[in-house]
Amino acid sequence: xxxPALTVSALTKHTATVIFVHGLGDSGHGWKPVADxxxxxxxxxxxxxxxPHAPERAVTxxxxxxxPSWFDIKSFAFRAAEDEEGMMETVKTLTQVVRKEMEYGIxxxxxxxxxxxxxxxxxxxxxxxxxxxxxxxxxxxxxxxxKHRFKGLSSAALDTSIFFGQGFNDPIVKMPLVRESxxxxxxxxxxxxxxxxxxxxxxYNVYNxxxxxxxxxxxxxxxxxxxxxxxQ
Numbered sequence: 001x002x003x004p005a006l007t008v009s010a011l012t013k014h015t016a017t018v019i020f021v022h023g024l025g026d027s028g029h030g031w032k033p034v035a036d037x038x039x040x041x042x043x044x045x046x047x048x049x050x051x052p053h054a055p056e057r058a059v060t061x062x063x064x065x066x067x068p069s070w071f072d073i074k075s076f077a078f079r080a081a082e083d084e085e086g087m088m089e090t091v092k093t094l095t096q097v098v099r100k101e102m103e104y105g106i107x108x109x110x111x112x113x114x115x116x117x118x119x120x121x122x123x124x125x126x127x128x129x130x131x132x133x134x135x136x137x138x139x140x141x142x143x144x145x146x147k148h149r150f151k152g153l154s155s156a157a158l159d160t161s162i163f164f165g166q167g168f169n170d171p172i173v174k175m176p177l178v179r180e181s182x183x184x185x186x187x188x189x190x191x192x193x194x195x196x197x198x199x200x201x202x203x204y205n206v207y208n209x210x211x212x213x214x215x216x217x218x219x220x221x222x223x224x225x226x227x228x229x230x231x232q
Contacts, residue, residue, distance in 0.1 A: 003097050005052040008035040012045035016110040016230040017101045019050045020138070021094065021119030025067045028053045031116070038223060046232050048106075052097055054118075057086070070118050078177060084146055087125060094126040098134070112230060114138025114163070117173065117212065121145045128157045128188075136161040136229045138222065141173050141212055144181035150188045158189045162202040163225045165218045167210030196221045 006028035010016075020031050028051025035049040054068040061073040071086030094113065101111055111134050115123040120142020127137035129149050133156045142164075144150060162185070166178050182192055182204065191201040203225055207215050 003052050003093055003100075005050050005097065006032060007051075008032060008039070008049040010046055010048045011039055014048050014104075015046045015106070015232070017048045017050060017106050017112070018138075018226070018230070019052070019094070019097055019101070019111065019113045021052055021070070021113070021115030021123055022054065022068075023115070023117035023119050023141075024059065024062075024069050024073065026054075026116075027051075027068055034219065037219070038226070041223065043227050043232065044223075047226075047230060048101075050097060050101070052094065054090075070122050073118070076172065078143060078145075078173075082146060087122065087145055090122050091126045091130060094122060095130050095132065098126075098132055108133040109135045110230065112136040112138060112226065114140070115142065116140045116214070117142060124162075125149065128153055128160060131156060134160055136163065136225075138163045138165075138225075140165045140214055140218065140222075141167060141170055142181075143173055143177050144184045147184050150184050153188050161225075161229050162190070163222055164202055164204045165214070165222065166204075166206050167212060167215070168206050168208045169210060170212045172212040196224050 022030050031051050038044045054070045056066050057069050058064045058066050059069050059073050061076050070090040072083040074081040113123045113127045120139035123137050124139055125145055127134050131154050192204050196203055205221050207218050
């Protein structure tokens with residue numbers, strides 16, 4: 001069964017794809033303005049954007065309310081209890097979305113998978129543990145879930161470029177969890193740097209004053225990074 005998603009077609013010949021995964025309670029429509037913003041720059045005309053929609057499920061940490069969610073959040077402490085089954089279901093879903101782009105003729109080194117918050121966590125888990133050989137992974141206000149699955153990553157996974165953007169004042173995904181996540185990636189074999197346009201390892205960017213949301217400076221840095229990893 002096809003994965004429900006919003007698609008924004010490339011404006012010129014389609015030679016690269018960005019798959020972007022929304023956060024809790026949102027849908028793919030919530031991130032279409034980013035595609036519109038980036039496509040205003042001719043340097044992004046060749047990129048197709050895919051925004052998958054999460055299924056609805058009860059979320060324990062939100063008093064059991066049913067809402068779009070990629071997995072059950074049992075606690076906003078995140079590490080207290082992880083919904084591994086739900087997360088791995090989403091990994092299968094996102095892998096299917098990636099494979100579909102390959103069927104369209106886009107090689108994995110021309111595909112970037114990314115997301116915000118929940119979607120960022122799932123992008124890291126999918127993009128690095130499934131041997132997809134992707135060009136890059138984007139995590140905005142995200143964290144590394146299921147740390148045990150990041151041990152023994154393949155050499156192809158360790159060649160994946162990562163853009164890691166984080167608000168310093170994020171009240172949901174707090175800095176200690178971010179630092180722990182970076183330690184997990186460092187232990188796996190990645191190098192952390194603060195160079196936005198370096199096309200290898202992790203480009204780590206912290207935005208002072210930013211909370212659990214994207215800010216214009218972050219989007220500008222992401223544009224620079226995408227131009228570098230997915231050139232025309």
